[in-house]
Amino acid sequence: MNKSRVRERIQKMNTYNSGEFSRSTCEIITNPTQMAELEAEWNDLWLKAKGSFYQSFSVAYHSWKEIAEPAGRSLFCIVIRDKGAMVLVFPMVRYRKGPLLMIRPLGPNAAETTDMLVDPDVDWQAMVTQAWQTIDRASKADIIHMPFIKVGSTLDQLIQHSRNIERDADIAPFANLxxxxxxxxxxxxxxxxxxxxxxxxxxxxxxxxxxxxxxxxxxxxxxxxxxxxxxxxxxxxxxxxxxxxxxxxxxxxxxxxxxxxxxxxxxxxxxxxxxxxxxxxxxxxxxxxxxxxxxxxxxxxxxxxxxxxxxxxxxxxxxxxxxxxxxxxxLNVDFGAGNEPYKLFWSRNFKNDLANYHIPHTIAGATATHLWRLKRRVTTHLAERRKRHAAPMPA
Missing domain, CATH: 3.40.630.30 (Gcn5-related N-acetyltransferase (GNAT))
Structure with missing residues (x-):
């Protein structure tokens, strides 16, 4: 789906349930017990959508129990239903980083790809757009962190349209066997x-x-x-x-x-x-x-x-x-994010391009993001200077 079509779709949507969303309902689950009650539906959707590991209920559940909850994070799980049936689920967590309120996908945070689990029989773009609008409007975060998103995906295009922001590039080798x-x-x-x-x-x-x-x-x-x-x-x-x-x-x-x-x-x-x-x-x-x-x-x-x-x-x-x-x-093989030679060897250099986003959502978030990027550029520049000075002089 190209950017102009995404833009047209966004312009049509002024409320969560207007237009083509009239049959769907969007809920934000903040109670972990309620999320646990979704296990059977979640598993059925995962099987139907042929989901990846990071989209499964088990990953969300154990990420919450072993990582997010002990760290004091709060749940922000988006569930969209069409005629009562779950057609999208996307678990996230909110947390404090200094004075800033952050939000990111719920997971082990070990370089897994980010994508929403969506029923393949519904309007994929409409559902993802509705979920993204919910994050954008209801998260109240200073910074939205969306790591390892597939470049060109609906979610990637929505983020690019809604914010003029930088992105860090990565790849995920994939073997089509x-x-x-x-x-x-x-x-x-x-x-x-x-x-x-x-x-x-x-x-x-x-x-x-x-x-x-x-x-x-x-x-x-x-x-x-x-x-x-x-x-x-x-x-x-x-x-x-x-x-x-x-x-x-x-x-x-x-x-x-x-x-x-x-x-x-x-x-x-x-x-x-x-x-x-x-x-x-x-x-x-x-x-x-x-x-x-x-x-x-x-x-x-x-x-x-x-x-x-x-x-x-x-x-x-x-x-x-x-x-x-x-x-x-x-079966195919998803090697996950990273450009390690063995991944590229077995995938025959086939890969998905990924983008990492830190999306400022408030003035405080924009200021912190600017300072963070400036610090990173300075650190990279100083490291390159040290490397040049340490290199032996030509004979």
């Missing part, structure tokens, strides 16, 4: 050199001990899943210290609690799996994945921090094992 007929053909597309390199790495790892691929159902083996999660975060911390990257979620106990309780929840509509390769029963690479109706979402990955394993790219080797499983199920 449903158009492939057999694994051998897919390997040929990947390329002979890459296959040879992968075979060499797998052979070198297998020479280090008893090498095996292991698939774990965390619902059936919750204690094993907990041990693997603790192992993964321990090695992620070593990696973060070594490269100087310290994302909040790496050290967040709330995020660890969320991940464990989410993947081991027997009521979870998604089928979760932990994939590992081990040497002498010791994990050297691990990936957490969530199965949906049409695709698999890669959630998080971890690798052994010892250089003797890292030099053989154990995560890359692990990918071949679980990618074959997904391939045989005729």
């Amino acid at each position: 449903q158009d492939q007929t057999d694994w051998a053909t897919y390997e040929k597309i990947i390329g002979a050199n890459s296959r040879q390199q992968l075979n060499r790495k797998r052979k070198r790892l297998s020479e280090l001990g008893d090498f095996e691929f292991v698939e774990i159902d965390p619902v059936a083996e919750p204690q094993h899943a907990l041990q693997l999660i603790e192992w993964m975060f321990a090695h992620k911390q070593v990696w973060a210290d070594r490269v100087g990257k310290h994302g909040d979620w790496i050290t967040s106990q709330g995020y660890r609690n969320f991940l464990y309780r989410w993947i081991t929840d027997p009521r979870n509509i998604q089928r979760m799996r932990l994939y590992t390769i081990q040497i002498d029963k010791m994990p050297i690479a691990m990936k957490v994945a969530a199965y949906g109706v049409s695709h698999l979402d890669l959630i998080i990955a971890g690798f052994h921090s010892d250089p003797q394993y890292a030099k053989y790219s154990p995560g890359f080797v692990l990918d071949e094992f679980w990618m074959k499983i997904v391939f045989e199920k005729h």
Whole structure:
């Protein structure tokens, strides 16, 4: 849908339920108990819409219980119904950041994509527009944070139309495997050199001990899943210290609690799996994945921090094992936000462009956003100067 059509649609809508919204009702749920009562309807809508992991009830529920509620955030969950049936749900949270009131999607806040869960049989653009207008008018936030939105989507166009704002770019590699007929053909597309390199790495790892691929159902083996999660975060911390990257979620106990309780929840509509390769029963690479109706979402990955394993790219080797499983199920793979080489390799460089938005909604929000961007530009400029000065002079 182009921007002119979005503009025309917005201009027609002066109230929440006017025009083509006359049959629909929009509700803002602020009581977590009421949100929990939506589980059955939410699950039905998720299945019908072939939703992604971040749109599921289980992710919203455990994000609230393990992260948002302990942090003192308040719920702001938008539900739109058409003739009584749920046709859109979009959970968000409001919170204070210093003197500012912020609002953002409810989730684990670990670089997941943002999108509303919408019934595919209704007017998608109308429903998303109604939900966005509700956020815009009723949130009372100083800043609306909308991370990792697909560029060109209805939500992206609405944000661009309503505000003349900057956006930070990112990508989400996506492997379309449903158009492939057999694994051998897919390997040929990947390329002979890459296959040879992968075979060499797998052979070198297998020479280090008893090498095996292991698939774990965390619902059936919750204690094993907990041990693997603790192992993964321990090695992620070593990696973060070594490269100087310290994302909040790496050290967040709330995020660890969320991940464990989410993947081991027997009521979870998604089928979760932990994939590992081990040497002498010791994990050297691990990936957490969530199965949906049409695709698999890669959630998080971890690798052994010892250089003797890292030099053989154990995560890359692990990918071949679980990618074959997904391939045989005729599913696609969403690798999530990030331009890591392994994601682009397996997706054959196919990707969705993403945009991160901090949308000022008040004068205080606009001032804070301007100062934040100015500080970031200055920090980037100083880092580049230090890098240039540290570079050796040409001979």
